[in-house]
Amino acid sequence: xxxxxxxxxxxxxFDSGVGGLTVVREIMRQLPGxxxxxxxxxxxxxxxxxxxxxxxxxxxxxxxxxxxxxxxAIVIACNTASAYALEDIKNEIDIPIMGVIEPxxxxxxxxxxxxxxxxxxxxxxIASGIYSEFIKKILTDAKVAGKACPLFVPLVEEGYTDxxxxxxxxxxxxxxxxxxxxxxxxxxxxxxxxxxxTIADIMGSGVSLVNPAYETATQLREMLMKEGLMAxxxxxxxxxxYEIFVSDTTKKFEDFARTILPSDFDxxxxxxxxxx
Amino acid sequence: xxxxxxxxxxxxxFDSGVGGLTVVREIMRQLPGxxxxxxxxxxxxxxxxxxxxxxxxxxxxxxxxxxxxxxxAIVIACNTASAYALEDIKNEIDIPIMGVIEPxxxxxxxxxxxxxxxxxxxxxxIASGIYSEFIKKILTDAKVAGKACPLFVPLVEEGYTDxxxxxxxxxxxxxxxxxxxxxxxxxxxxxxxxxxxTIADIMGSGVSLVNPAYETATQLREMLMKEGLMAxxxxxxxxxxYEIFVSDTTKKFEDFARTILPSDFDxxxxxxxxxx
Numbered sequence: 001x002x003x004x005x006x007x008x009x010x011x012x013x014f015d016s017g018v019g020g021l022t023v024v025r026e027i028m029r030q031l032p033g034x035x036x037x038x039x040x041x042x043x044x045x046x047x048x049x050x051x052x053x054x055x056x057x058x059x060x061x062x063x064x065x066x067x068x069x070x071x072x073a074i075v076i077a078c079n080t081a082s083a084y085a086l087e088d089i090k091n092e093i094d095i096p097i098m099g100v101i102e103p104x105x106x107x108x109x110x111x112x113x114x115x116x117x118x119x120x121x122x123x124x125x126i127a128s129g130i131y132s133e134f135i136k137k138i139l140t141d142a143k144v145a146g147k148a149c150p151l152f153v154p155l156v157e158e159g160y161t162d163x164x165x166x167x168x169x170x171x172x173x174x175x176x177x178x179x180x181x182x183x184x185x186x187x188x189x190x191x192x193x194x195x196x197x198t199i200a201d202i203m204g205s206g207v208s209l210v211n212p213a214y215e216t217a218t219q220l221r222e223m224l225m226k227e228g229l230m231a232x233x234x235x236x237x238x239x240x241x242y243e244i245f246v247s248d249t250t251k252k253f254e255d256f257a258r259t260i261l262p263s264d265f266d267x268x269x270x271x272x273x274x275x276x
Numbered sequence: 277x278x279x280x281x282x283x284x285x286x287x288x289x290f291d292s293g294v295g296g297l298t299v300v301r302e303i304m305r306q307l308p309g310x311x312x313x314x315x316x317x318x319x320x321x322x323x324x325x326x327x328x329x330x331x332x333x334x335x336x337x338x339x340x341x342x343x344x345x346x347x348x349a350i351v352i353a354c355n356t357a358s359a360y361a362l363e364d365i366k367n368e369i370d371i372p373i374m375g376v377i378e379p380x381x382x383x384x385x386x387x388x389x390x391x392x393x394x395x396x397x398x399x400x401x402i403a404s405g406i407y408s409e410f411i412k413k414i415l416t417d418a419k420v421a422g423k424a425c426p427l428f429v430p431l432v433e434e435g436y437t438d439x440x441x442x443x444x445x446x447x448x449x450x451x452x453x454x455x456x457x458x459x460x461x462x463x464x465x466x467x468x469x470x471x472x473x474t475i476a477d478i479m480g481s482g483v484s485l486v487n488p489a490y491e492t493a494t495q496l497r498e499m500l501m502k503e504g505l506m507a508x509x510x511x512x513x514x515x516x517x518y519e520i521f522v523s524d525t526t527k528k529f530e531d532f533a534r535t536i537l538p539s540d541f542d543x544x545x546x547x548x549x550x551x552x
Contacts, residue, residue, distance in 0.1 A: 043330045044320045049433075054319045054524040154430040157325075165444055248330045274550045 002072075002228050010035035010243070011220070012071030014062045017045035018256040019153075019190030020077030023100065026217040027075070028242070028263055031224075033231040035241050037069045041273060043247035046153060047080040048122025048189070055124065059085035063093060064276040065245070072229050075220055076100065079121050079188050079212070083128040096227050103219045104186050104212030105134035111208050112184040115142045118177040118207075120199075121188030123148040131188060145180045149173045149192075156191045157252070167198055174202050186210045240266060247273040278348075278504045286311035286519070287496070288347030290338045293321035294532040295429075295466030296353030299376065302493040303351070304518070304539055307500075309507040311517050313345045317549060319523035322429060323356040324398025324465070331400065335361035339369060340552040341521070348505050351496055352376065355397050355464050355488075359404040372499050379495045380462050380488030381410030387484050388460040391418045394453040394483075396475075397464030399424040407464060421456045425449045425468075432467045433528070443474055450478050462486045516542060523549040 011031075013024055017040050024038055039062050041047075047055050059081045066074060074097040076082045082099025090097055108117045108131075119131045125148075132144040151169050160166045177185065185207050187193050193211045200209055224230045242265040246253060249270045257268065287307075289300055293316050300314055315338050317323075323331050335357045342350060350373040352358045358375025366373055384393045384407075395407045401424075408420040427445050436442045453461065461483050463469050469487045476485055500506045518541040522529060525546045533544065 043326060049526065049528070050319060050524050051526060151427075151430055151434055154427055158427055165441055168441055248327050250325065250327060252325070 006072055007229055007231050008035070009070050009072035010037045012037050012039070012063075012066035012069065012074040013077050014039040014041070014059075014066065014074070014081075015078040015190060016041050016047040016080065018253055018260075021257055021260045022190050022193055023075065023077035023213045023216055025261055026213045027220060028261070030217040031221055035231070036243070037066060037071055038242070038244045039066060040244070040246045040253060042250060042253055043273065046122070047078060048124050048153065049150065050124065052084040052124075055081055055084040056088055058273075059089060060092075061273050061276040063089065063097075065271065065273060067095075069243075071095065073097065073220070073224060073227070075216065077190060077216070079104075079190065080124045083125045083130045096223050096229070098216070098219060098223055100190070100212040100216045101130055102134050103215035104188060104210060105131055106138060106219070107210045107212065107215040108184050108186050109135055109138040109142065111210055112139070112142070114181070114183045115139055116180060116182045116184075117142055117144050118180060118182040118185040119144065119146040119188045120149050120152075120173065120177070120185065120192060121146070122153070123150055125188050131186060143180070145177055145182065147173055147177055149189075152189065152195060153191045156194045161194050162197060166195065167202070170195065170198050170202055174199070178203065182207060184208050184210060186212065188212070242266070244268045245271050247271065282348055283505055283507050284311070285346050285348035286313045288313050288315070288339075288342035288345065288350040289353050290315040290317070290335075290342065290350070290357075291354040291466060292317050292323040292356065294529055294536075297533055297536045298466050298469055299351065299353035299489045299492055301537055302489045303496060304537070306493040307497055307507075311507070312519070313342060313347055314518070314520045315342060316520070316522045316529060318526060318529055319549065322398070323354060324400050324429065325426065326400065328360040328400075331357055331360040332364055334549075335365060336368075337549050337552040339365060339373075341547065341549060343371075345519075347371065349373065349496070349500060349503070351492065353466060353492070355380075355466065356400045359401045359406045372503050372505070374492070374495060374499055376466070376488040376492045377406055378410050379491035380464060380486060381407055382414060382495070383486045383488060383491040384460050384462050385411055385414040385418065387486055388415070388418070390457070390459045391415055392456060392458040392460075393418055393420050394456060394458040394461040395420065395422040395464045396425050396428075396449065396453070396461065396468060397422070398429070399426055401464050407462060419456070421453055421458065423449055423453055425465075428465065428471060429467045432470045437470050438473060442471065443478070446471065446474050446478055450475070454479065458483060460484050460486060462488065464488070518542070520544045521547050523547065
């Protein structure tokens with residue numbers, strides 16, 4: 001068991017932009033006693049089309065920033081950064097760190113009956129093949145098929161979440177996966193749960209959609225318990241419990257944050273991430 | 277007239293990503309004697325949804341990098357950076373610098389008959405109102421209407437340049453502009469000329485489409501002449517005439533560069549732009 005001070009320290013969560021707030025929302029629900037420091041890399045968003053080297057460099061900078069805030073653990077709430085950077089970084093830091101891929105893979109492995117699982121995500125996440133790796137550690141004979149859906153993020157950001165154009169594009173992206181006879185589909189990008197209805201309609205009722213955010217919060221709880229790092233559950237609502245930092249200030253981010261988060265947070269602060 | 281050495285120095289051109297290569301292509305055609313150093317900020321692309329402060333910081337870093345290559349003049353081949361950063365930066369550097377907005381505005385002002393001009397571009401370019409400012413310096417009684425088209429860049433990057441989905445989205449974006457009775461439409465983002473056919477079909481034959489790239493190369497020639505900086509026209513084809521640098525290496529960038537540029541270039545080199 002760590003000291004009370006350590007246990008009272010915040011959890012650091014980061015993403016390339018706003019999407020990771022869906023994971024924060026889940027952590028707020030499942031771990032109401034925890035303080036959270038969130039960082040959204042809005043000056044360099046998106047990550048999904050960039051290289052492993054660049055994503056790893058950005059992730060290291062963000063972790064250095066979060067550590068200046070005395071975080072006791074870190075959640076990479078971005079599929080692309082989890083896919084490309086987590087493995088290297090995990091060996092470099094002295095506090096517990098986790099991503100969204102392993103929880104998503106575990107949830108899918110627990111959900112599937114026919115062992116045929118689909119994954120949709122950014123180009124980088126799909127190219128990494130990492131969901132398949134983690135799934136096969138649990139279900140060695142699983143058949144896994146992936147498909148990159150690069151237009152989903154811009155469509156969500158344009159507000160076309162329930163729109164015939166999005167349905168048409170989703171139908172194209174999901175066509176091959178439909179033929180794979182999958183019974184489980186991982187929404188492998190934090191923006192995609194906002195397209196859940198469209199995707200569910202296309203895939204049909206025989207396919208369960210898995211959102212890694214829920215399972216991530218559950219595994220975070222397990223990790224904190226194991227490390228003796230859980231905060232007191234009875235922490236009162238207080239100013240400063242949830243802090244949000246970004247690398248660029250945009251109206252869109254603030255609107256999205258206020259829409260998605262159930263609890264209030266202090267004003268969003270901008271920092272120069274290149275300095276870290 | 278500057279020294280022969282100075283005149284033989286390259287022109288620096290930059291953009292957030294690949295789009296500025298359409299401007300490079302035009303410079304290659306109109307100024308075949310010039311060497312070019314191109315920088316594409318592929319690690320931080322796109323710029324169109326980011327703040328003025330961030331875009332200006334990125335532009336300053338890129339200019340510092342280009343100056344290490346002894347460029348004799350700089351072209352900001354990005355509408356967003358031209359809109360947000362050029363005015364501040366122009367007062368800070370000791371070599372000639374120009375963007376794509378003023379050339380685009382001039383071309384539109386020369387094209388329109390009814391003095392009603394439309395502009396499409398990124399959210400940042402449209403929010404800046406700068407095209408309107410420049411047009412009204414030439415045509416004080418012009419009526420100018422702008423519309424941000426944030427999905428156009430991702431659609432082009434997905435290869436949906438001639439596609440019913442793109443036609444549907446373009447119809448929505450252009451609906452209001454069609455009602456403004458414009459006779460001239462500026463393609464205010466370097467990706468948009470790749471959607472020229474779709475946009476032309478929607479706007480109809482009564483509307484002329486202006487691509488600032490052509491006029492930018494023409495104004496670059498004027499600027500070099502005025503400053504006594506034109507290279508000798510008879511420069512032989514040689515290795516190293518065209519050099520391309522990026523902040524992140526991706527296959528997509530290289531493919532696009534080889535497709536769009538009429539002349540060959542040495543391998544694309546990656547640099548750490550945050551160091552500048």
